[in-house]
Amino acid sequence: MPPAISVVSPSQGPTTGGTPVTLIGSGLIGATAVRFGGTNAASYTVNSATQITAVTPAGSAGSVPVTVVSPTGTSNAVTFTYVAAAVPVVGTVSPSDGPTSGGTSVTITGNGFTGTTAVRFGGTNAASYTVNSATQITAVTPAGAPGATAVTVTTPGGTSALSPHGYFFYAAPPVLTSGDPGLGPASGGTVVTLLGRDLLNAGAVRFGTTNAASFTVDSANKITATAPAGAGTSEITVTTPGGTSNPVPFSYVAAPSLTELVPDHGPTHAATVTLTGLHLSTASAVKFSGVAAGFTVVSDTQATATVPAGAAGPVPVTVTTAGGTSNSLTYTRLAPPGL
Incomplete structure (x- = not known):
C-alpha cells in the first residue's frame, strides 16, 4: 500500500521556506521523497511509520499539495500554504543611548519580528537578542563608535527600513x-x-x-x-x-574654631595677636568686627594677625577657612590714658 498522510503541522509558512513541519500518517517507513508541490523538501527525517519531520523549500505565495513518495507509491496530498513574509518595521529603541563599550540591554518595538534572523546596530550584529513577540525584541548592544547608529531587524521577509526613532546613540565615556x-x-x-x-x-x-x-x-x-x-x-x-x-x-x-587670643586687648592702633584654635591651616581671612586683618598661618592650630586700628572697645574676632567661619573671640581696644 502507498503511504497516507492525514496532517501537516504547521499548515503554513513563509515563501522563503525553512519552516519545520510534521507529517502524520501511516506507511511512512522507507519514504524516498517529501514534496511540496513539485519541489522536494529541503530536508526530511522519517521518525516512525506514522511520522516524518520535514523542512519546507522556498515557494510562491499560495497553497501547494504535500506528498510522500515511497517504493509502494505516492501518498494522498495534504495542503500547505505559502505566505508572503512581511518586511519587519522598527518603531522605537529604548533606551536609545549607552556606552561605546556595548552591553546595553535595549527593547526594540515594532512589528513583523517573527522569524528574526538578525538584529544589527549599524553594520554590526547585536551581541545577543531574544524575540519576545512579533512586536518586541530584547537585544544587547555590541561595541560601537560614538554617535548615532541605525538599528535594523532582518526576517525572512527582508530587512527593516531606517526609522526616525530606530536609532541608538553611542556615547563616549565622560x-x-x-x-x-x-x-x-x-x-x-x-x-x-x-x-x-x-x-x-x-x-x-x-x-x-x-x-x-x-x-x-x-x-x-x-x-x-x-x-x-x-x-x-x-x-x-x-x-x-x-x-x-x-x-x-x-x-x-572641618570647621575652624578659636580657643584663645594672646593678647586679648591692646591699643587702638595696629598691634599683633596670636590666635590659637583648631583647623586653621586653610585660613583665607581673619576679621576684627568684620574688618579684614593681615595674617600669617603658623600651623593648623595657630595663626598671627595684625589688629587693624580702630576705636576703643571690644570687637569680635573670627577666622574663615575652607571649612567655614569660626566662633568669635573678643579683642578689646583700650583708649590711651588721658592727660
Missing part, C-alpha cells in the same frame, strides 16, 4: 580634567566647577558614593555641582550614558 575648588566645608554647600569632556546628559554627579546636593550640566565640557556634606577626601565622578568618568579629588575641611 572624562574629568579638574574640579575647582578642590576643598570645602564638611557641612557641604560648596559650588564646584567640573571641567572635562563628553559630559552631556549626565545622570549623576557623586562625591564618593554620595550624590551631589544638586548639579547643572552647563555644556559638554562643564558641570556645576553643589557638594553634599561629607568628611575626609572624596572622589568626584560624573555618570552619563557613556559610563562613569575618572575621579577628581575633593577634600572636606
Whole structure:
C-alpha cells in the first residue's frame, strides 16, 4: 500500500521556506521523497511509520499539495500554504543611548519580528537578542563608535527600513580634567566647577558614593555641582550614558574654631595677636568686627594677625577657612590714658 498522510503541522509558512513541519500518517517507513508541490523538501527525517519531520523549500505565495513518495507509491496530498513574509518595521529603541563599550540591554518595538534572523546596530550584529513577540525584541548592544547608529531587524521577509526613532546613540565615556575648588566645608554647600569632556546628559554627579546636593550640566565640557556634606577626601565622578568618568579629588575641611587670643586687648592702633584654635591651616581671612586683618598661618592650630586700628572697645574676632567661619573671640581696644 502507498503511504497516507492525514496532517501537516504547521499548515503554513513563509515563501522563503525553512519552516519545520510534521507529517502524520501511516506507511511512512522507507519514504524516498517529501514534496511540496513539485519541489522536494529541503530536508526530511522519517521518525516512525506514522511520522516524518520535514523542512519546507522556498515557494510562491499560495497553497501547494504535500506528498510522500515511497517504493509502494505516492501518498494522498495534504495542503500547505505559502505566505508572503512581511518586511519587519522598527518603531522605537529604548533606551536609545549607552556606552561605546556595548552591553546595553535595549527593547526594540515594532512589528513583523517573527522569524528574526538578525538584529544589527549599524553594520554590526547585536551581541545577543531574544524575540519576545512579533512586536518586541530584547537585544544587547555590541561595541560601537560614538554617535548615532541605525538599528535594523532582518526576517525572512527582508530587512527593516531606517526609522526616525530606530536609532541608538553611542556615547563616549565622560572624562574629568579638574574640579575647582578642590576643598570645602564638611557641612557641604560648596559650588564646584567640573571641567572635562563628553559630559552631556549626565545622570549623576557623586562625591564618593554620595550624590551631589544638586548639579547643572552647563555644556559638554562643564558641570556645576553643589557638594553634599561629607568628611575626609572624596572622589568626584560624573555618570552619563557613556559610563562613569575618572575621579577628581575633593577634600572636606572641618570647621575652624578659636580657643584663645594672646593678647586679648591692646591699643587702638595696629598691634599683633596670636590666635590659637583648631583647623586653621586653610585660613583665607581673619576679621576684627568684620574688618579684614593681615595674617600669617603658623600651623593648623595657630595663626598671627595684625589688629587693624580702630576705636576703643571690644570687637569680635573670627577666622574663615575652607571649612567655614569660626566662633568669635573678643579683642578689646583700650583708649590711651588721658592727660
